[in-house]
Amino acid sequence: MAAPESAPAASARTTPDATRRSEKSRRAIYDAALGLVAEVGYAKTTVEGIAARAGVGKQTIYRWWSSKADVLLEAFLDLSEQAAREAGQAPYVIPDTGDVAADLRAVLRATVDQxxxxxxxxxxxxxxAEGVVNEQLGRVFVAKLLEPSLRLYVDRLRAAQRAGQVRADVDPRIALELFVSPLAQRWLQYTGPISHEYTDTLVDYALNGLAPR
Amino acid sequence: MAAPESAPAASARTTPDATRRSEKSRRAIYDAALGLVAEVGYAKTTVEGIAARAGVGKQTIYRWWSSKADVLLEAFLDLSEQAAREAGQAPYVIPDTGDVAADLRAVLRATVDQxxxxxxxxxxxxxxAEGVVNEQLGRVFVAKLLEPSLRLYVDRLRAAQRAGQVRADVDPRIALELFVSPLAQRWLQYTGPISHEYTDTLVDYALNGLAPR
Amino acid sequence: MAAPESAPAASARTTPDATRRSEKSRRAIYDAALGLVAEVGYAKTTVEGIAARAGVGKQTIYRWWSSKADVLLEAFLDLSEQAAREAGQAPYVIPDTGDVAADLRAVLRATVDQxxxxxxxxxxxxxxAEGVVNEQLGRVFVAKLLEPSLRLYVDRLRAAQRAGQVRADVDPRIALELFVSPLAQRWLQYTGPISHEYTDTLVDYALNGLAPR
Amino acid sequence: MAAPESAPAASARTTPDATRRSEKSRRAIYDAALGLVAEVGYAKTTVEGIAARAGVGKQTIYRWWSSKADVLLEAFLDLSEQAAREAGQAPYVIPDTGDVAADLRAVLRATVDQxxxxxxxxxxxxxxAEGVVNEQLGRVFVAKLLEPSLRLYVDRLRAAQRAGQVRADVDPRIALELFVSPLAQRWLQYTGPISHEYTDTLVDYALNGLAPR
DNA sequence: GTGTAAGCGAGACGGTACGTCTGGTCTTCAT
DNA sequence: ATGAAGACCAGACGTACCGTCTCGCTTACAC
Structure with missing residues (x-):
């Protein structure tokens, strides 16, 4: 009897051959997806609309992605990588001038701008938003986009610990949330305005504590 | 002078008469909406489905609400009020035992449970999630549900300032974000696990600061 | 044994008291119904629309009539009676000048005009149209509006038989259809134009026959 | 000057491509439409019902037809063609036995049966019924279904004229109405019963005339 | 003259179907 | 065999009316 695995197309819907994939279509789909989301918002962006704007059949999208969110996630990952490459030599690290407060202020100001x-x-x-409600996507979003950035803070805080500027007993992964999460929440949930002064204040409060010294 | 038309409302599509509203239908719609969201998720919850489960005509929903998000927001507000009423006497205030750290830990532990x-x-x-992507709804969500809770933290922190347990120069509205936002972000974005230990740690870091004393 | 009729409200949905009926509303409903049918056609005429135009509650319509068709039928009957009264003393009879051909031509020409x-x-x-598809209404329509007119033809044809101008062995009720039905069909089904010449021709063919004499 | 938009179709909502049309769906829709009309009547037949019974999406109906009446008209035309094909060799002609009265009686009896x-x-x-109230449809109905049949009468009457059995000066298109229209009206408007005797009588009256000879 | 019980205007209600839109699948043809 | 095109089944959208059901509010008859 045949091996249960060797069947070419028993259960799966014949996985497409990636080597024949059209790079041009992929790019066009990314561009269309990002453009539409930017112009009309996520909710009004449709797979049909992406296909039409990309000059592509709908099936070409469904062949390679499972959903609108999936397309957009990959498109955004691609955009980020591209932006990172363009950024060039100043890459994946938070500067270390020796003054952790100043460094954090600087990088948070840059985040505000972005x-x-x-x-x-x-x-x-x-x-x-989709990640909030779609746990699977949310986890990918966090793993691919958020965590890599947070890791930079972890590294910088560890250096600060070695330099004696941050208590040795704090967990850097938690510590960074004291200034990153407030900014994230204000941005995501419109709970307050975002500004350089605001992030400067966060760094101050977080490093020095709310209690009097 | 003879008015040719007695119609008073020019633009609006004849606002419904709220005094004749069916309380039974309203309750049934709230229950159906919350039930469906809990069972199949927000995206797969439809106005049609809510109407069907509530045993109500679709028009009765569209007469009083403008969208699925609107229904759910009100339903949730109602649920919150109800829960608050059930909670009874221990209501809208953070306890003040004189130890601000202990009080914050307690209330955050309760939040984790909720x-x-x-x-x-x-x-x-x-x-x-809807609020993230739909600014109008997001602002209502924050104003009606989030801010009232945050205000309690502001009050407690101000008391702590008066008691000399918190620096007089900090802005309580920002200060509270140091422990509230991290929890919010972990919950919303699956950026990390939530536990009583975690929130205890947040309170410690926020009050004492990350820098050595 | 109780009279089967006198029961006030056993099974029925409490028959309304006709003596208290508002004559003003009845008239307004007739006018609105006829006006709407004339302006937007039967299909787009709605009970709701009639009520709104008549300044009347929907229930006032449903209290006295069973359907849109029913309202319109009565409205039209009323209109016909009114028109008949206006027409004055020369009413329900086909003139008898002694020349049956001339009399039929005259009355058919008047019908064309109407x-x-x-x-x-x-x-x-x-x-x-509604009567075509709704047999119950169709029969009422025929009985109340069509048959009374056809009866006039029957009378006139009988007189002609007595005068020897029409074969004694023909059934007048069928005979009249030879000139009335063609006109009716052309009007109803757009199978051909309607004119005085046309009806004159019909009378000629019907009386003299298609076969050579 | 460059055209800002490549869209070729200005007004139309992108006409569908008839060559890709699903024949299976078309047949299923015809069958469902005729079946429903026969079972529950025209008024209670809905586009939604047709789609459901045909196992077809609603859009597939709206893509190819503009209304319920339109679907039914085509379905009925198709049915007629089919019936005609089945009828086979006995086709589009009224028999000519030399006796015009007998021939007309025979064909009218067949019509009664049908x-x-x-x-x-x-x-x-x-x-x-729909044609009565919807002139556009009515004219198509007449042109496609009624007139072809009437033409056969015209042909037969002309032959009778050549044979001296019908007056040379009568217009056959009008003459045929003397026996066809009465039957049509009785059937359409329930103005009287239909039977072979009735149509025989019509032929007699029409050919020989109402007046004594 | 006052009470009571209809009819009334109004319109909210549970429903059905409308005609449109989008999602995801399937089919056809060209490359 | 992939990709552009788009027809297909499915089903939710928001709207329009259906026929029923309260609401107050006039009437008008009975007391």
């Missing part, structure tokens, strides 16, 4: 970049705003907000 | 209550989880997550 | 009166056209066409 | 065939009754009555 959160306001309309190129990123719509898709990242859309993905974050 | 976030895990399946009765609240699905609808509040759904509303939060 | 069929073209826009005041009658829309409602009578609408009723006729 | 009018009572329940397979035809419901849809043709429904279409006729």
């Amino acid at each position: 959160l306001r970049d309309p190129r990123f705003e719509a898709p990242s907000r859309a993905l974050a | 976030l895990r209550d399946p009765r609240f989880e699905a609808p509040s997550r759904a509303l939060a | 069929l073209r009166d826009p005041r009658f056209e829309a409602p009578s066409r609408a009723l006729a | 009018l009572r065939d329940p397979r035809f009754e419901a849809p043709s009555r429904a279409l006729a």
Whole structure:
């Protein structure tokens, strides 16, 4: 009797051959997806609309992705990688000038600026929202996009611990949330305005504590 | 002068008469909406489905609400009020035992417990997600549900300032974010596990600061 | 044994008290119904629309009539009676000048003129159409509106038989259809144009026969 | 000057491609439409019902037809063609035995039988009714279904004229109405019963005239 | 003259169907 | 065999009316 695995197309719907994949279509789909999300928002972006704008058949999308969220996630990952490459030599690290407070202030100010970049705003907000409600996507979003950035904070805080600027007993992964999460929540949930002063204040409070010294 | 038309309302599509509203239908719609969101999730909850489960005509929903999100928001507000009433005498205030650290730990532990209550989880997550992407709803969600709770922290922190347990120069509205936002983000975005130890740690870090004293 | 009729409200849904009926509303409903049918056609005329235009509650319509068709039928009957009263003393009879051919030509010419009166056209066409598909209404329509007119032809043809102008062995009720039905069909089904010449021809063919003499 | 939009179709909502049309769906829709009209009547037949019974999406109906009446008209035309093909060799002509009276009696008797065939009754009555009130449909109904049949009478009457059995000066198109229209009216409007005796009588009256000879 | 019980205007209600839109699948043809 | 195109089944959308059911509010008859 035949091995249960060797059947070419028993259960699965004949996995497509990735080597024949059209790179042009993939790019066009990414561009269309990001463009539509930026222009009309995530909810009004449809697979049909992406296909039409990309000049692609719907099946070409469904062949390679499972859903609108999936397309957008990959498109956004691609955009991020691209942006990272463009950023060039100043890459995946938080500067270490020796003054952890100043360094954190600087990187948070840069984050504030990026959160306001309309190129990123719509898709990242859309993905974050979908991730809230779609746990599977949310975890991928966090793992692929959020955690890599948070890891930089962990590294910088560890260096600060070695330099004696941060208590040795704090868990850096938790510590970073004291200034990152407030910014994230204000951005995501409109719970308050975002500004350089605000993030500066967060760094101050977090490092020095709310209690008097 | 003879008015040719007695119609008073020019633009609106004849606002319904709220005094004749069926309380029974309203309750049935709330229950159906919350039930469906809990069972099949927000995305698969439809107005048609809510109407069917509530034993109500679709028009009765569209007469009083403008969208699925609107129904769910009100349903959840109602649920919250109801829960608050049931909770009884221990209501809208954070206890003040004189030890601000202990008080914050206690209330955050209670919040952790509530976030895990399946009765609240699905609808509040759904509303939060919708609020991320739908600014109008998001602002209502924050104003009606989030801010009232945050205000309690502001009050407690101010008392702590008066008692000399919190620096007089900190802005309580920002300060509270140091322990509230991390919890919120972990819950919303699955960026990490939630536990009593975790929130205890947040309170410690926030009050004492990350820097050595 | 109790009279089977006198029961006040056993099974029925409490028959309304006709003595208290509002004559003003009845008239307003007739006018609204005829007006709407004339303006937007039967299909787009709704009970709701009639009620709104008549300044009347929907229940006032459903209290006295069973359906849109029923309202319109009565409205049209009322209109016909009114028109008949206006027409004055020369009413329900076909003139008898002694020349049956001339008399039939005259009355058919008058019918042609009436069929073209826009005041009658829309409602009578609408009723006729509804009667085609709704047998109950159709029979009432025929009994109340059509048969009384046909009876006049029967009378006139009988007189002609007595005068020796029409074969004694023909059934007048069938004979009249030879000239009435063609006109009716052309009008109802758009199978051909309607004119005085046309009806004159019908009378000629019917009386003299198609076969050579 | 460059065209800002490549969209070729300005007004139309992208006409569907008829070459890709599903023949299976078309047949299923015809069958469902005729079946429903026969079973529950025209008024209670809905597009939704047709789609459901045909196992077809609603859009597939709206893609190819504009309304319920339109579907039914085509379905009925198709049915008629089919019936004609089945009828086979005995086709589109009225027999000519040399005796015009006998021939007309025979064909009218056949018509009576057909009018009572329940397979035809419901849809043709429904279409006729819709045609009364919807002029556009009515004219198509007449042109496609009625006139072709009437033409046969015209041909037969002309032959009778050549044979000297019908007056040379009568217009056959009008003459045929003397026996066809009465039957049509009785059937459509329930103005009287239909039988072979009745149509025999009509032929007699029409050929020989009402006046004594 | 006052009470009571209808009819009334109004319109909310549970429903059905409308005609449209989108999701995801399947089919056809060109490359 | 992939990809563009788009027809297909499915089903939710928000709207329009259906016929029923309260609501107050006039009437008008009975007391």
